[in-house]
Amino acid sequence: MSIPHGNRIVIHDGVVNDFNADAVIDFSDVTFIRQGRTLLGPVTWQVELDERWVIIGPNGAGKTTLMRLAAAEEYPSGGVAHLMSERVGKTDMRDLRTMIGVSSSAVAARIPQDEKVEDLVVSAAYAILGRWREEYDQRDFDQAMEILERVGALHLTDRTWGTLSEGERKRVLIARALMTNPELLLLDEPGAGLDLGGREDLVGYLGELALDPDAPAIVMITHHVEEIPYGFTHALLLDEGSIVAQGLIDDVLTSENLSKTFHQPIELSRIDGRFFARRIVRTHSRRA
């Protein structure tokens, strides 16, 4: 059997297993079908450890579906998916999830109102073991405090989830997602519901995280190009379950590609490295 070149390898236990060993996400022709409807795909997409991706697309485009597949929360209906070099469907999804940090409204919705921030973050290290309310190791508490400080939420340690503002919740969710030292961090609309100051704080923090060489690979869904932090390297545009464009952010985020994705004339501009987008308003000159 011939071995392909580059970073693709073949393991043969009777089955050819061809994937990018450097990728935390390696999807090849992945589809997701429900009730006879193809909600996503076929999608071929690779994310490597030092990459920071933004996913953009209209409502219902399939962004969260893609994220759920990347979070090992769903099995693909077709195609081949590897997460952290493990073949989805041939490995324990719970083991995979320990390597993936997720911050999303779905995670937020499962948190009891009376959960203390400290417990919420520290328990992430134990969730897989089902030790939600048991004794925790002092080292885990120390790590939780360190992460809360990094996301600017140390002062919230003793507060309960129900008393937090939207911006505070977003920070605490990211802290919880980072607690397991994941290889992959998935952020589904982390800026949703934040006021201008809160959004700018978040963009600043995520920009620092993006530039940290020890940070995990990051994939973030957003509806607003203004929320893309400095340091994000790649973009994927999705529409009606299909990829419109993907690759390096400077190549993919263009007025032309956004107009195609959103089916309207969009003008994209960039000021000091930040993106801004608006619909082009056509003005008609009147004859006297």
Ligand SMILES: Nc1ncnc2c1ncn2[C@@H]1O[C@H](COP(=O)(O)OP(=O)(O)OP(=O)(O)O)[C@@H](O)[C@H]1O
């Ligand atoms: N389990 C399911 N069964 C049937 N349809 C589903 C299921 N999950 C999602 N969908 C549909 O798949 C499509 C894509 O949904 P998804 O949540 O991935 O979109 P999205 O891009 O994240 O949208 P939004 O920006 O509104 O959050 C939508 O039309 C949605 O109604």
